[in-house]
Amino acid sequence: MDEFKGCDLDYFPENILIDVLSFLSVRELVRAGRVCKRWKRLVKDQRLWRTVDLTAWKGVTSRILWVLLRQYFGCGLRCLRLRGLLLSARGGTFLSESWLKALSTKCPRLSKLCLLHADLRTLPNCHLLPPSLRVLELRGCELPQGFFCQAKSSSPAFPQDRAVATSSAGGSQQGKNPKVKGQASPLGISIESLVLNNVPSFTDQHLQSLTSWERLCRLELRDTFRITANGLRSCAAKDGLSGMEGLSKLKFLELGITARQGYQLQMASLGLGAGWLGLEELSLGGKEVGPGLLCASRLKDLKRLCLWACTLGELQIVRSCRMLRGLRQLQFEDVVFQPRQSPPAEEEERSNEEQQDGEEHSEMDNNDDNKTQDTNDPFPSLRRSLAVMLPSCSLVFTNCSVQINAD
Numbered sequence: 001m002d003e004f005k006g007c008d009l010d011y012f013p014e015n016i017l018i019d020v021l022s023f024l025s026v027r028e029l030v031r032a033g034r035v036c037k038r039w040k041r042l043v044k045d046q047r048l049w050r051t052v053d054l055t056a057w058k059g060v061t062s063r064i065l066w067v068l069l070r071q072y073f074g075c076g077l078r079c080l081r082l083r084g085l086l087l088s089a090r091g092g093t094f095l096s097e098s099w100l101k102a103l104s105t106k107c108p109r110l111s112k113l114c115l116l117h118a119d120l121r122t123l124p125n126c127h128l129l130p131p132s133l134r135v136l137e138l139r140g141c142e143l144p145q146g147f148f149c150q151a152k153s154s155s156p157a158f159p160q161d162r163a164v165a166t167s168s169a170g171g172s173q174q175g176k177n178p179k180v181k182g183q184a185s186p187l188g189i190s191i192e193s194l195v196l197n198n199v200p201s202f203t204d205q206h207l208q209s210l211t212s213w214e215r216l217c218r219l220e221l222r223d224t225f226r227i228t229a230n231g232l233r234s235c236a237a238k239d240g241l242s243g244m245e246g247l248s249k250l251k252f253l254e255l256g257i258t259a260r261q262g263y264q265l266q267m268a269s270l271g272l273g274a275g276w277l278g279l280e281e282l283s284l285g286g287k288e289v290g291p292g293l294l295c296a297s298r299l300k301d302l303k304r305l306c307l308w309a310c311t312l313g314e315l316q317i318v319r320s321c322r323m324l325r326g327l328r329q330l331q332f333e334d335v336v337f338q339p340r341q342s343p344p345a346e347e348e349e350r351s352n353e354e355q356q357d358g359e360e361h362s363e364m365d366n367n368d369d370n371k372t373q374d375t376n377d378p379f380p381s382l383r384r385s386l387a388v389m390l391p392s393c394s395l396v397f398t399n400c401s402v403q404i405n406a407d
Helices: 014-021 026-032 037-043 062-071 097-106 159-167 171-184 204-212 229-234 268-274 289-298 314-321 344-356 358-366 368-376 380-389
Strands: 051-053 079-083 112-116 135-139 193-197 218-222 238-240 243-245 252-257 281-286 304-312 329-337 394-398
Touching: 014 037, 026 037, 062 097, 204 229, 229 268, 268 289, 281 289, 289 304, 289 314, 304 314, 314 380
Parallel strands: 051 079, 079 112, 112 135, 135 193, 193 218, 218 252, 252 281, 281 304, 304 329, 329 394
Antiparallel strands: 238 243
């Protein structure tokens, strides 16, 4: 017992101490590194700096970012979350070009960057971001006009090379041209997933710039009020004269507007009627669900459809999903279903369809499992209708409810 009472943290192995330190925030880690030399060495272990979240630290400045980058960030960093000074009374430049270049050099494995309330108008384009990025999230940020342009802006860092390339002739000019072309050629952007949430400065021009991103396969647009239906149509993946045009690699697309009640919207989801070849997953939410469902029947390659934070009627869903024969999963999240109200003519058409598919209904009704499921299911009629039209599609309901009228 006396030996146990005299035991302190120095007797613990380093692996256990690193596991304990992993529960601390970034600010607490920096303070823990001032305890002793051993703790300072342990705090700098890269296993503690794989995922860094600085959004809760409101006092972060550019000076603190330089300290963290020089003393703690390293090759172990995978995910970085930062909060800018866009909504702060201090203001000032938060992300500088020199800091981003140093981040690219010291953290070559950084794959995910999340920026919250960051003013990016001081950056010329996104080529200053680390080339190892695969996921980029921008929430409540401000963007310049040419931020997503694929072509790298010409830099005056190599004036001598340009002078030699333009003035030399013959063999010397041929020897210099490959080097100059390599510097001036556009660099490929390796970002595969782009998330834009509440970015009012994102326009159709930015969306058009994304068509040059060769690896972009996932795009999420939430509360981007300046995106129009024409802008979305112009970026749709379609067959052109020189092959596939537009966002040809895009597999997942999300559109949704949930904020700004009463705001006059452009209904950007109407641009889904352009076809969008290769689009396999679609997520619609808020006020974009209604017009989006009208055009969803033209998405021939669609396999998964998610509808969230909206109010829908059963007939609206059935009519829109009737042509989606390749649909494999239909998901509803936080959806309020309106009570079923249909005119007599529509009821007759519906009864005729049910008579044509009577055999399938009889098999379902004779199954005891389906009977017990219907008794406990708040959406039995919707399940039966979709099961007849889309037999290979699975339905998922999450936090859904049924609206009840007072009448």
